[in-house]
Amino acid sequence: MLKANxxxxxxxxxxxxxxxxxxxxxxxxxxxxxxxxxxLAPKDNxxxxxQMVMTQWGLKEDVLADxxxxxxxxxxQCSTECPRGARPGDVLAALRALSxxxxxxxxxxxxxxxxxxxxxxxxxxxxxVMLGILLGASSGDIGYVFHFFGEVDYARAFPHVALxxxxxxxxxxxxxxSSIGLYRFWNSMKALHPGSGGPGxxxxxxxxxxxxxxxxxxxxxxxxxxxxxxxxLIFYGFISALIATALNFLFVVIIKFLGSPWxxxxxxxxxxxVKLFGIAGGIAMIIGGWLLIQRRISGDDEVGESxxxxxxxxxxxxxxxxxxxxxxxxxxxxxxxxxxxxxxxHLVLVFYLLWYLPYTKFGHVFYRTLALIYAKSIGTDxxxxxxx
Amino acid sequence: MEISExxxxxxxxxxxxxxxxxxxxxxxxxxELGKDAVLVEKEPYLGGRVARMNQYxxxxxxxxxxxxxxxxxxxxxxxxxxxxxTTVDEVSxxxxxxxxxxxxxxxxxxxxxxxxxxCEKACEIEVEDDYNYGIGKRKAVYMPSFAYPTIYVxxxxxxxxxxxxxxxxACKYDAFDLDMQPQTIVVKTRGIVWATGWKPYDAAKxxxxxxxxxxxxxxxxxxxxxASPDGPTEGKINRPSDQAAITKIGFVQCAGSRDExxxxxxxxVCCAASLKHATYVREQYPDAEIxxxxxxxxxxxxxxxxxxxxxxxxxxxxxxxxxxxIREVPDSKNLIVAAENTLTGEITExxxxxxxxxxxxxxxxxxxxxxxxTPLDEWGFLLPNAASGIVGAGVTNRPLEVxxxxxxxxxxxxxxxxxxxxx
Numbered sequence: 001m002l003k004a005n006x007x008x009x010x011x012x013x014x015x016x017x018x019x020x021x022x023x024x025x026x027x028x029x030x031x032x033x034x035x036x037x038x039x040l041a042p043k044d045n046x047x048x049x050x051q052m053v054m055t056q057w058g059l060k061e062d063v064l065a066d067x068x069x070x071x072x073x074x075x076x077q078c079s080t081e082c083p084r085g086a087r088p089g090d091v092l093a094a095l096r097a098l099s100x101x102x103x104x105x106x107x108x109x110x111x112x113x114x115x116x117x118x119x120x121x122x123x124x125x126x127x128x129v130m131l132g133i134l135l136g137a138s139s140g141d142i143g144y145v146f147h148f149f150g151e152v153d154y155a156r157a158f159p160h161v162a163l164x165x166x167x168x169x170x171x172x173x174x175x176x177x178s179s180i181g182l183y184r185f186w187n188s189m190k191a192l193h194p195g196s197g198g199p200g201x202x203x204x205x206x207x208x209x210x211x212x213x214x215x216x217x218x219x220x221x222x223x224x225x226x227x228x229x230x231x232x233l234i235f236y237g238f239i240s241a242l243i244a245t246a247l248n249f250l251f252v253v254i255i256k257f258l259g260s261p262w263x264x265x266x267x268x269x270x271x272x273x274v275k276l277f278g279i280a281g282g283i284a285m286i287i288g289g290w291l292l293i294q295r296r297i298s299g300d301d302e303v304g305e306s307x308x309x310x311x312x313x314x315x316x317x318x319x320x321x322x323x324x325x326x327x328x329x330x331x332x333x334x335x336x337x338x339x340x341x342x343x344x345x346h347l348v349l350v351f352y353l354l355w356y357l358p359y360t361k362f363g364h365v366f367y368r369t370l371a372l373i374y375a376k377s378i379g380t381d382x383x384x385x386x387x388x
Numbered sequence: 389m390e391i392s393e394x395x396x397x398x399x400x401x402x403x404x405x406x407x408x409x410x411x412x413x414x415x416x417x418x419x420e421l422g423k424d425a426v427l428v429e430k431e432p433y434l435g436g437r438v439a440r441m442n443q444y445x446x447x448x449x450x451x452x453x454x455x456x457x458x459x460x461x462x463x464x465x466x467x468x469x470x471x472x473x474t475t476v477d478e479v480s481x482x483x484x485x486x487x488x489x490x491x492x493x494x495x496x497x498x499x500x501x502x503x504x505x506x507c508e509k510a511c512e513i514e515v516e517d518d519y520n521y522g523i524g525k526r527k528a529v530y531m532p533s534f535a536y537p538t539i540y541v542x543x544x545x546x547x548x549x550x551x552x553x554x555x556x557x558a559c560k561y562d563a564f565d566l567d568m569q570p571q572t573i574v575v576k577t578r579g580i581v582w583a584t585g586w587k588p589y590d591a592a593k594x595x596x597x598x599x600x601x602x603x604x605x606x607x608x609x610x611x612x613x614x615a616s617p618d619g620p621t622e623g624k625i626n627r628p629s630d631q632a633a634i635t636k637i638g639f640v641q642c643a644g645s646r647d648e649x650x651x652x653x654x655x656x657v658c659c660a661a662s663l664k665h666a667t668y669v670r671e672q673y674p675d676a677e678i679x680x681x682x683x684x685x686x687x688x689x690x691x692x693x694x695x696x697x698x699x700x701x702x703x704x705x706x707x708x709x710x711x712x713x714i715r716e717v718p719d720s721k722n723l724i725v726a727a728e729n730t731l732t733g734e735i736t737e738x739x740x741x742x743x744x745x746x747x748x749x750x751x752x753x754x755x756x757x758x759x760x761x762t763p764l765d766e767w768g769f770l771l772p773n774a775a776s777g778i779v780g781a782g783v784t785n786r787p788l789e790v791x792x793x794x795x796x797x798x799x800x801x802x803x804x805x806x807x808x809x810x811x
Contacts, residue, residue: 031642031683032728035735036712037596043735046728081596081712083647384735386713386726 009058013098017055020114021307022094028052028086034078039220040071043384047071048078048088055091064102065188069095070364070371071381075221076302090305097309099367103188104181104358113359116308126351130344133162145340152331152339155266158347160253170354178358178366186370195378204376208369220383224302226295233288234317240281241324247274267331282325289318313361320349389424389469398469399576400424402804403488405476406583407536408436409790410782412458413797414581414804419467423805426575427462428490429472432541433532434459436585440519442615442623444790445664446694450617454790455534471573472536479580479760483777484811488575494568496547501539501563503531508540510558512551515543517620520613521588523628524620529555533618539563579808581800582758582770583781586749589651594644597745598714603629604721604742605714607643608661611744615668625672627742629721634676636740637669638725640711641682643745653767655748655787659686662746663698670701678704679738681711681727707736714743749787777811779804 018025030053035046047068054063063069069092076089101110112118134142137159144150145157198204211217215235218228248268256263268274292314296306323346330339357363375381390399404414407429415427433439434455441451462468471492478489513528520526528546535541540563546552547566556564588609591599599605604627606614613619614626626632639662644650659682666678678701685706687695698704713726717739726737754768762776770780781800782793 029646029683030730031646031710032730033710033712035728036710036726041735043737045733046735049728049730050733081649083642083649083710085648384726386715 007057007059010060011058013060014055014058016098017091017094020094020097020309021305022055022087022091023305024085024087025052025055025091026086027084028056028082028088028091029084031083033081033083034088037077037081038072039075039077039386040073040217040383042380042382045380046384048092051095052086052088052091055095060102061188062192063095064099065185065192067189067193067371067375067380069099070368071375073217073221074304075224075227076304077221079304080301087304093304093310094307096364096367097307097361099185100181100359100361100363103185103367104363105177105184109177109356109359113356114309116312119312122356123348123352126348126355127344129166129351130158130347133158133166134344137162145336147336149334150336152334152336154327154331154339154343157340158343160266163347164249164253166351167354170351174354174357178363181358181363182366182370185367186374189371189374193378195380198377198379201373201377204373207376208372211372212369224295224300226291230288230291230295233284234292235288237281237284237286237288237321238317240277240284241321242281244274244278244281247277278324279328282321285321286318286325289314289321293318309361316349316352317362320346320353323349389426389467391469396571396573397576398426398573400426400469401577401808402426402579402581402801403428403486403575403577404581404583404781406436406585406781406784407431407434407470407472408583408585408782408793409438409454409458410585410784410793410797410800411436411581411583412462413794414583414781414801415468415470416458416461416465417798417801418805419465421801421805423467425468426577427468427470428474428476429470429536430475430584431532432472432495432536433534434462434470434472434536435534437609438790439532439534440609440616441612441790442617442619442668443664445660446691448664448667451790454794459534459536470536473541474573476759477572479758479778482811483774483807484578484809486575486577486580486777488577488580490573490575492571492573494544494570495539496542496544496566496568497529497540497563498565498568499537499539499563500561501559502561503538503540504560505531506558506560507555507564511555513543513546513549515546520620521607521610523610523613527555528552542566578811579804580778581781581797581804582753582778582784583797583800584752584756584784586751586783586787589644589747589750591643591745591747594650594745594747596713597640597643597711597743598716598723599745602714602716602721602723604716604723605745606742607745607747608658608665609747611665611668615665625669632741634669634673634741636677636679636738638679638681638711638723638738638740638743639665639746640714640725640743641680641685641746642710643747645746645748646683651748651750651767653748653787654686656686657787657789658746658748660691660694660789662744663687663695665744666698666701666704670704675703679707679725679740680704681707681709681725683708683710709736711743749783751784753784774807777804777807779807 032049035041035049041047072092074089074093079087079089104110134157215232251264252266323342327343401423402418402425404411404427415425418425438451473493474490481487507529508527511527511529514525517524517526528543531540591607614621617623646654709727709730711725711727715724722739723743724737724739729736751768762773762778763771765771769786770784779800781797
């Protein structure tokens with residue numbers, strides 16, 4: 001008996017891939033040059049040729065659940081060597097962008113974060129929240145903010161308790177929502193791309209952490225070192241800033257609350273190690289962000305298509321670092337109006353980054369990690385050795 | 389045809405530029421319609437690319453079949469004037485009345501030559517052999533197959549070389565004339581057919597395929613020379629690095645073709661050419677494995693049978709996936725060809741003795757422009773143009789196989805004469 005394989009092409013999906021930066025999709029004629037030139041594709045299960053045809057066929061569930069789209073680190077060598085200008089690297093980037101919308105809950109948030117028309121509203125929400133905190137904390141009298149010179153006391157305008165409540169809720173909500181999305185992603189990968197023969201979950205996780213830590217796959221990209229350094233700086237800069245923020249929360253709020261004498265009073269001043277972590281992180285993020293922005297502005301062939309989601313994520317992330325550093329500098333310079341305005345912007349951007357994480361490109365920290373773990377655990381993430 | 393006493397002014401009906409299979413066909417067809425034709429060829433021989441083939445597909449007969457007949461038709465024909473070693477410098481005028489300036493380069497050998505080969509034997513100067521696409525060497529005095537007239541020709545770069553004297557001294561017929569000068573000829577013609585053909589795409593530009601870097605990577609046109617009885621190996625196909633016998637050979641289709649980084653178009657003949665090469669290899673090596681890496685095998689019309697026939701051979705293997713990487717194994721100089729087999733979804737890495745790149749066709753006029761105002765398409769092929777009245781024939785118009793060139797040329801003659809008639 002013949003078994004019928006009925007394909008159900010999702011035409012809307014094909015259109016959405018084209019809109020999300022993969023407009024070159026239909027040029028692909030399946031020659032498979034891409035799979036051979038790719039420095040990360042494994043020998044027995046190479047990408048991106050297969051993902052291109054799956055996308056052309058509108059096999060949405062299959063292709064979005066394919067961990068291979070996350071094994072790609074978009075060096076775009078496939079795109080520059082593609083004989084048809086089908087730009088597989090950009091198509092895979094579009095597929096990753098669509099993954100957030102597909103797996104994340106609630107799905108309308110995914111759509112909103114991908115839509116540039118929704119940006120003002122998405123910024124207005126944290127702006128109103130922060131304004132509310134400011135007005136509440138100052139009992140309506142915010143005259144002290146409007147001085148050009150003078151003392152700056154951020155905790156007076158935006159008390160720790162209020163911010164901590166907002167951001168702790170944000171973190172919990174973000175982690176909760178992300179977990180649901182990632183749980184759906186994991187199950188899809190397992191159902192649609194099953195495999196065995198890998199080293200198992202624990203070893204795969206260790207290998208993934210090590211790989212991300214060393215940025216090994218970025219380093220393999222020969223055509224563009226700027227991206228490797230840029231991403232590495234942002235990555236460690238962000239971790240460093242995150243550590244500073246966590247320590248700040250620990251020493252200023254928790255330890256003080258516990259009544260321990262080890263508590264610190266805000267603002268933590270230079271050269272306290274907590275402050276040093278923050279400054280180092282901020283500088284690294286600014287340099288890294290600048291490298292990546294420069295790279296995208298150059299519009300070189302290997303950079304690929306820069307979409308709205310790419311830009312908004314990169315700019316918000318870099319701006320968080322810039323406003324964070326400025327908040328410190330303006331406070332030391334005793335410039336209240338500039339300092340409060342900057343700090344306000346900083347808080348709005350941090351809110352954007354944190355609360356919306358599961359639906360923006362920032363979500364790649366979770367999705368890519370999980371896909372790498374899955375691919376390694378089933379043994380499909382061993383780049384082909386190209387030396388003779 | 390009127391030819392002035394000094395031979396530098398000619399009046400004719402048709403000027404045909406290019407003495408390959410298309411140009412020869414044009415000149416002969418015109419003359420058989422009772423028209424005069426001047427046939428101009430840059431090289432010292434006729435037959436162009438076809439003369440350098442081993443066999444035509446799909447019938448696998450040697451080009452000498454068609455070429456000999458055409459040469460005979462030319463030699464016995466007083467309505468065609470053939471000028472070899474000749475290029476076109478200027479075209480002026482309009483359809484029905486052109487004036488074309490030609491330059492005839494000196495051959496340095498006159499008609500006393502009996503092709504006795506003594507000069508060639510005595511010659512100690514060896515030079516790169518373009519005729520054989522760089523395989524092997526030729527002497528500084530030489531006679532290409534299909535030389536026209538059938539006499540020797542001296543390489544202008546070496547006639548002043550002190551060692552060249554040995555060649556001159558070896559001649560018993562006083563056939564060398566090293567004082568020959570370039571000659572300018574003005575042709576008045578009513579019509580012009582341009583049939584300057586093609587050259588193979590420069591395979592060294594396809595960096596990932598290693599041509600020019602690895603000795604055992606050759607191109608399809610080189611394969612023709614290796615297999616030709618008048619070629620540098622007298623028809624024996626061995627691998628270049630050590631002249632070893634072939635056990636496993638690969639053919640890379642679309643090498644730089646259908647590729648916007650190289651030639652964006654399909655040259656239409658390379659698939660059948662590689663299948664033909666498979667027959668060359670099979671004839672000399674009954675047990676050799678033949679691996680063909682392809683995107684699509686394009687063998688339209690009757691060529692489908694040719695494809696099916698060759699594919700049915702149990703040691704011909706078809707791999708659906710473009711070979712996008714070739715590396716050399718350092719000691720053996722074998723080659724590893726990598727391609728994704730799109731039918732299994734795995735990357736094949738195959739070790740082969742030798743690899744042939746099926747490179748495409750570049751029209752010569754894309755780089756050596758026609759000295760007249762007549763448009764080309766975006767790839768450099770000639771477009772029909774009523775204002776210039778210049779009619780293309782054969783591969784000047786589009787990539788074509790030999791028999792299609794002959795048909796195209798026949799049509800072109802009619803169009804050129806028609807254009808002249810109506811002007």
